[in-house]
Amino acid sequence: MSEQEILAFDKADAIVDVPTHYCPGCQHGVAQRLAGELLSEMGLTENTLLVTSIGCSVFLYNYLKVDSVEAPHGRAPAVATGVKRARGDKFVLSYQGDGDLASIGMAEIMHCANRGEKVSIIFVNNTVYGMTGGQMAPTTLEGQKTTTSPAGRNPAKEGLPIRMAEIIGQLGGTAYSARVALNNVKNIRKAKKAMKKAFEVQQAGLGFGFVELLATCPTNWRMTPIQANERIENEMIPYFPLGVYKDVTAED
Amino acid sequence: MAKNGEKLFIKGNEAISRGAIAAGLKCYFGYPITPQNDIPEYMSAALPAAGGEFVQAESEVAAANMLIGSASCGVRCMTSSSSPGVSLKQEAISYLAGSQLPAVIVNMSRGGPGLGDIGPSQGDYFQSTKGGGHGDYRTLVLAPGTCQEAYDLIIEAFDLAFKYRNPVMILGDAIIGQMKEPVITWTPEEKAHDEGLNWRIEGAEGRDHRIIKSLFLSEGSLAEHNKTLQDKYDDMAKHTKQELFETEDAELIVVAYGSIGRIVKSTIRKMRAQGHKVGLFRPITLYPFPSQELKSLAEQGKKFLTIEHNLGQMVEDVRLSIRTIRDSDFFGFMPGNLPTPDDFEEPILKSLGGK
Ligand SMILES: Cc1ncc(C[n+]2csc(CCOP(=O)(O)OP(=O)(O)O)c2C)c(N)n1
Ligand code: SF4
Numbered sequence A: 001m002s003e004q005e006i007l008a009f010d011k012a013d014a015i016v017d018v019p020t021h022y023c024p025g026c027q028h029g030v031a032q033r034l035a036g037e038l039l040s041e042m043g044l045t046e047n048t049l050l051v052t053s054i055g056c057s058v059f060l061y062n063y064l065k066v067d068s069v070e071a072p073h074g075r076a077p078a079v080a081t082g083v084k085r086a087r088g089d090k091f092v093l094s095y096q097g098d099g100d101l102a103s104i105g106m107a108e109i110m111h112c113a114n115r116g117e118k119v120s121i122i123f124v125n126n127t128v129y130g131m132t133g134g135q136m137a138p139t140t141l142e143g144q145k146t147t148t149s150p151a152g153r154n155p156a157k158e159g160l161p162i163r164m165a166e167i168i169g170q171l172g173g174t175a176y177s178a179r180v181a182l183n184n185v186k187n188i189r190k191a192k193k194a195m196k197k198a199f200e201v202q203q204a205g206l207g208f209g210f211v212e213l214l215a216t217c218p219t220n221w222r223m224t225p226i227q228a229n230e231r232i233e234n235e236m237i238p239y240f241p242l243g244v245y246k247d248v249t250a251e252d
Numbered sequence B: 001m002a003k004n005g006e007k008l009f010i011k012g013n014e015a016i017s018r019g020a021i022a023a024g025l026k027c028y029f030g031y032p033i034t035p036q037n038d039i040p041e042y043m044s045a046a047l048p049a050a051g052g053e054f055v056q057a058e059s060e061v062a063a064a065n066m067l068i069g070s071a072s073c074g075v076r077c078m079t080s081s082s083s084p085g086v087s088l089k090q091e092a093i094s095y096l097a098g099s100q101l102p103a104v105i106v107n108m109s110r111g112g113p114g115l116g117d118i119g120p121s122q123g124d125y126f127q128s129t130k131g132g133g134h135g136d137y138r139t140l141v142l143a144p145g146t147c148q149e150a151y152d153l154i155i156e157a158f159d160l161a162f163k164y165r166n167p168v169m170i171l172g173d174a175i176i177g178q179m180k181e182p183v184i185t186w187t188p189e190e191k192a193h194d195e196g197l198n199w200r201i202e203g204a205e206g207r208d209h210r211i212i213k214s215l216f217l218s219e220g221s222l223a224e225h226n227k228t229l230q231d232k233y234d235d236m237a238k239h240t241k242q243e244l245f246e247t248e249d250a251e252l253i254v255v256a257y258g259s260i261g262r263i264v265k266s267t268i269r270k271m272r273a274q275g276h277k278v279g280l281f282r283p284i285t286l287y288p289f290p291s292q293e294l295k296s297l298a299e300q301g302k303k304f305l306t307i308e309h310n311l312g313q314m315v316e317d318v319r320l321s322i323r324t325i326r327d328s329d330f331f332g333f334m335p336g337n338l339p340t341p342d343d344f345e346e347p348i349l350k351s352l353g354g355k
Helices: A028-041 A056-063 A076-086 A098-104 A106-115 A164-169 A185-203 A225-239 B012-022 B038-049 B060-072 B083-098 B125-129 B147-164 B174-178 B221-239 B258-273 B291-299 B314-322 B341-353
Strands: A048-052 A067-070 A091-097 A120-125 A174-181 A208-214 A243-247 B007-011 B027-030 B053-056 B077-081 B103-109 B140-142 B167-173 B180-184 B242-245 B252-255 B278-283 B285-287 B303-308 B329-332
Touching: A028 A056, A028 A091, A028 A120, A028 A185, A048 A056, A048 A076, A056 A067, A056 A091, A067 B060, A076 A091, A076 A098, A076 A106, A076 A120, A076 B027, A076 B053, A076 B060, A091 A098, A091 A185, A098 A106, A098 A120, A098 A164, A106 A164, A106 A208, A106 B060, A120 A164, A120 A185, A164 A174, A164 A208, A164 A243, A174 A185, A174 A225, A185 A208, A208 A225, B007 B012, B012 B038, B012 B103, B012 B147, B012 B167, B012 B174, B012 B180, B027 B038, B027 B060, B038 B053, B060 B077, B060 B083, B060 B103, B077 B083, B083 B103, B083 B125, B083 B167, B083 B221, B103 B147, B103 B174, B125 B167, B125 B285, B140 B147, B147 B167, B147 B180, B147 B221, B167 B174, B167 B258, B174 B258, B242 B258, B252 B258, B252 B314, B252 B341, B258 B278, B258 B303, B258 B341, B278 B291, B291 B314, B303 B314, B303 B341, B329 B341
Parallel strands: A048 A067, A048 A091, A091 A120, A120 A208, A174 A208, B027 B053, B027 B077, B077 B103, B103 B167, B140 B167, B252 B278, B252 B303, B303 B329
Antiparallel strands: A174 A243, B007 B180, B140 B285, B242 B278
């Protein structure tokens, strides 16, 4: 550490001290850091069983100091169901991208939520398939160019982007569903609060907890990290409104 | 090792379900498909009553993936289905094998390909014994010929799954699933191989975290992993099991498995009474295939006829086993129909008369 560098705060104990593989400006790292901090703060590190998924986040099991199992593409909610049914006494966390959760794994997420499985799912929406090189996702915005929508997503042929937090909020087994964004410090703080809530409903045995995070993929968006943050503000939030879509703990 | 035997008159599907619970089943995940519906139906009431978890999944895909989750916790878990459903489970079966997870998958197979019919067939032999999903992996496959054997083999299936940390399949068919027979139940006093599981996920308390995965990206690590798996498959070769019936002085050995093996046994009884020197070799483990045992019969100069309820699948393993000595004839009974012992008399006579 050079003389100018001052260690402002420690990493949480749930976070492994290794460099991550993410591109510069990618917010998978931010999301996972928040998850790690919460596990530490809530005393859950040694009690957590993590289900990881397919996509750029596949190595999450290397970054969180918790016992983990890797699920096939899209199936994390089913794997998490199996984990929770076998170990109802444990805290079960899963983490999925938009291709993983809203495309191949659409059935699994809907039914896991509808059954009210007592698990928490963090959903990273970056409007694109990151790992496979920037193809169109179910969340790709209208007109957005990707490698498989070179002329921009055309709703007449490809449908409109799917709003997952709203859909999950409609299901009977859902205890908490919210959408937050990771584009600035204020929103990151709110994101952590929402994630905490999703964890708490599981701990209280109330049902399924879901948090959608609007996040950047500067590489596949062909943008600088700063432009990517601006895109969340200017293009994503207008279509994917932030907010809480269901909270069974809220008082009327 | 047995305790509290009870004599029941039950279907093969119920024998499977009761055997699995006696073996210490904790989690069952299923989805309806004929002719195995009795299994999820039985489990939905009996397993929760026995302190376990039952989930009717949204699909066979989900059910098999739930199996990955429970298996990674080191509990005894299973799923069941029939042919089209088992095709859907193959993704997870490959991941179970790649992640070295113990689980039991029951296939009460039916006629195919495609939607086929709901009648009996042995058309899933290739899928069961040669992988079925992607990658180089093997599933232990046990094929019961009676309801009692279905009960006994599912108990053994769990022990083998934990011994090898590998998926084990019970391959039955619509006949075995649907017929009723007397079954003497028993409960194993010990569960073999599932104590002190230092690989399962349980919360990283006071130790480094564990990762159950099938992704091996760093240079050479996948090769290393596949080598480990291969060594395991080589070791499994010790677990061959077969039934020999009237083989000693037989000129012709009929090779048949599962319910067809049992029907052929009746044909052989009848033909023996008529003075024909025929015998039955019924493989009980389809993977590993009892090649050595079959080969030693070939060394005694016997002729072979493979009979299957399909258009010729196991016959390839029979031929591989005896290829250095002789060939096997083949008779395939068309899927979609139900054979009787009489259906096999003519092909057996033809093979007996051949060279
Ligand atoms: C069955 C299957 N189909 C396709 C793939 C290839 N694949 C790997 S990652 C991925 C997309 C992941 O995208 P997303 O969930 O949006 O995550 P991101 O990479 O953007 O974080 C795909 C299609 C796979 N691994 N398995
Ligand atoms: S490709 Fe996109 S999602 Fe993947 S690590 Fe890079 S920035 Fe992140």
